[in-house]
Amino acid sequence: MSDWQVISGGVTAPRGFRAAGIRAGLKPSGLPDLALIVSDVEAIAAGVFTTSVVRAAPIDYCRQRLQAKHSARAILCNAGQANAATGEQGWLDTLESAMMLGQALNIPSESVLIASTGVIGQRIKMDALKAGIPNLVAAVSETGGDAAAKAICTTDLVPKSIALETTIGDRTVRIGGMCKGSGMIHPNMATMLAFVTCDAAVSPSLWQKMLSRAADQSFNQITVDGDTSTNDSLFALANGQSRTPAITEMGAEAEKLEAMLTEVCQYLAKAIARDGEGATCLIEVQVTGAVDEEAARKVAKTIVGSSLVKSAIFGRDPNWGRIAAAAGRAGVAFDQENLRIQLGDFLMMEHGQPQQFDRAAASAYLKAAAAGAYLKEDTVLISVSIGNGAGSGTAWGCDLSYDYVKINAEYTT
CATH class of the missing domain: 3.60.70.12 (L-amino peptidase D-ALA esterase/amidase)
Incomplete structure (x- = not known):
């Protein structure tokens, strides 16, 4: 409260x-x-x-x-x-x-x-x-x-x-x-x-x-x-x-x-972030288990800023491998065996190991977020843990759509 x-x-x-x-x-x-x-x-x-x-x-x-x-x-x-x-x-x-x-x-x-x-x-x-x-x-x-x-x-x-x-x-x-x-x-x-x-x-x-x-x-x-x-x-x-x-x-x-x-x-x-040019949904990335807040925020920003992650979400493709790749290149050291990735309620990686999940249902989750644009339900939640540290951080962004290119290709013309 x-x-x-x-x-x-x-x-x-x-x-x-x-x-x-x-x-x-x-x-x-x-x-x-x-x-x-x-x-x-x-x-x-x-x-x-x-x-x-x-x-x-x-x-x-x-x-x-x-x-x-x-x-x-x-x-x-x-x-x-x-x-x-x-x-x-x-x-x-x-x-x-x-x-x-x-x-x-x-x-x-x-x-x-x-x-x-x-x-x-x-x-x-x-x-x-x-x-x-x-x-x-x-x-x-x-x-x-x-x-x-x-x-x-x-x-x-x-x-x-x-x-x-x-x-x-x-x-x-x-x-x-x-x-x-x-x-x-x-x-x-x-x-x-x-x-x-x-x-x-x-x-x-x-x-x-x-x-x-x-x-x-x-x-x-x-x-x-x-x-x-x-x-x-x-x-x-x-x-x-x-x-x-x-x-x-x-x-x-x-x-x-x-x-x-x-x-x-x-x-x-x-x-x-919700009103990003051409966006259809808000993306929220929550990172936990980092050594400190700065490290957690850095990983979160890298994931939410990844063009591949943003494109996958626009395509309603639950491609968690892109999330893992973005976390790994964030410049923050962690043991990949501690990596945990969850998209909404769908657990995709645990202890660095791929998990079985319902891909069709996960894709439907992404579609539902796009359908709820400008409402509370428009948020795609990505939860990532990289270890046992006390550091946590959150970052926000949006998906990357065809319209983003159109808007900016014609901005002054």
């Missing part, structure tokens, strides 16, 4: 946050493409970013901002153009975007975080952005979380958001989150754009540590296609508007808050 409950509102569920999403003309499709999250007061800010050396201008901008100032009031995100590999002009566009929003909100530009998503190599359409910012600011409301979540989507089939509520002391505390991601997803932080809001009061260093640990157990554990983006960003704002005493060190209250933060991040991460 969890210590929290799901509530509505997304990023605007926590007190003191407003949001908006509008059509600014940045996307050729004419769909919503400009989002804003605003805190009523300066909020403690933390961030985790892509490890790619080819980075979008907003990545470098936000890294500098958060190193100099561990707080923010607003997050501005455009969809349509990634503003990555855009040279000096891309940097200047980012600075101008922050300045324009700061002026519109009457806050310092240093309190604005910027994120972009879309086609790499394309500058933001600055004329459209400039014209859209006044409309965006005018649209912010305490019920704007859903609109904001829609406005950051690119190839996503569905917007992704959640909000949770718990009690710390005698006060209600809420965490909301939204994200986008469907392709170019691979565990190398952060593999997408995600924005989290919280109304607790937390010290900057502790909030950053909490977010980094949550990312390691969520966004760093998903993969769709093995490609890490140039724009991957995870931001978290905590504005203290729940009026709880400040949490400055680990303890029962901090652990409760971090557990809820991790739950929000895991929900969003799985939503990205």
Whole structure:
């Protein structure tokens, strides 16, 4: 039984946050493409970013901002153009975007975080952005979380958001989150754009540590296609508007808050994997028996990222040999005589020995997962044990379908 409950509102569920999403003309499709999250007061800010050396201008901008100032009031995100590999002009566009929003909100530009998503190599359409910012600011409301979540989507089939509520002391505390991601997803932080809001009061260093640990157990554990983006960003704002005493060190209250933060991040991460480009089902790989959690997570990520495993699941082929092969090449030492593999309820290998199982029934299990897309029953569960260690880890991904190639073959044409 969890210590929290799901509530509505997304990023605007926590007190003191407003949001908006509008059509600014940045996307050729004419769909919503400009989002804003605003805190009523300066909020403690933390961030985790892509490890790619080819980075979008907003990545470098936000890294500098958060190193100099561990707080923010607003997050501005455009969809349509990634503003990555855009040279000096891309940097200047980012600075101008922050300045324009700061002026519109009457806050310092240093309190604005910027994120972009879309086609790499394309500058933001600055004329459209400039014209859209006044409309965006005018649209912010305490019920704007859903609109904001829609406005950051690119190839996503569905917007992704959640909000949770718990009690710390005698006060209600809420965490909301939204994200986008469907392709170019691979565990190398952060593999997408995600924005989290919280109304607790937390010290900057502790909030950053909490977010980094949550990312390691969520966004760093998903993969769709093995490609890490140039724009991957995870931001978290905590504005203290729940009026709880400040949490400055680990303890029962901090652990409760971090557990809820991790739950929000895991929900969003799985939503990205579930919505992988061309996907028909979510794959969850649970690994136990490793020497430590890092080793277990590494094996899980390797299995869920295997193109052969993903293809077999799309073909509804219970080919467990591909799972064994992926585990063996993960770079984690283990005795293959300890290897155990289970697909759903079907035991396929025990103590390194093949087991008899009903192949037709196992194939039907995979078909049923595809038929339950976007529902709880859409998950293919792979359980792997590699020894007797205490380390365990989970990773999430999706199958690899014909449509993935079609979507990405025609992405800019």
